[in-house]
Amino acid sequence: MFRGVSVLNLDVKGRLAIPARYREELAASCASRLILTVDRDRCLLLYPETEWFEIERKLAALPSFNTQARNLQRLYLGHATEVEMDGQGRILLPPKLKAFASIDKRVAMVGQGNKFELWDEDTWDAKTNEWLDDDDLKELGSEAGIGTLTL
Numbered sequence: 001m002f003r004g005v006s007v008l009n010l011d012v013k014g015r016l017a018i019p020a021r022y023r024e025e026l027a028a029s030c031a032s033r034l035i036l037t038v039d040r041d042r043c044l045l046l047y048p049e050t051e052w053f054e055i056e057r058k059l060a061a062l063p064s065f066n067t068q069a070r071n072l073q074r075l076y077l078g079h080a081t082e083v084e085m086d087g088q089g090r091i092l093l094p095p096k097l098k099a100f101a102s103i104d105k106r107v108a109m110v111g112q113g114n115k116f117e118l119w120d121e122d123t124w125d126a127k128t129n130e131w132l133d134d135d136d137l138k139e140l141g142s143e144a145g146i147g148t149l150t151l
Helices: 020-030 049-060 067-077 095-100 121-132 136-142
Strands: 005-009 015-017 033-038 044-048 081-084 090-092 106-111 116-120
Touching (some): 020 033, 020 044, 020 049, 033 067, 033 095, 044 049, 049 067, 081 090, 116 121
Antiparallel strands (some): 005 106, 033 044
């Protein structure tokens, strides 16, 4: 399980050093092979290759004549890019994906269980404040299943 937020710097070549606490697990679980793709929230998603295969299978199984399904496939599958950790635990963020997420120098790497989200640090901070102020979250407790969640 990937959890927590790490704020990292990109080097001059656009490489991101995966925090040391995740490197060994990633090396063992997916031989350091990862998949990077875009998300509708304008961040990037980083999956261990083994986790991505399940997502890819589900997306590919969506009905091809459904417009929304095709758009999801285009977004997530179309932007999926293989990246591999080098000997120092770094991955190269492709320029097109960096531009999509407006990532410049500082990156918030956010653990989301089976994947990471990569955000521009300033965008992450602004979104966090936006979510904390979101009145809709107060109504979440009335939705089925969510009301029993305790933190």
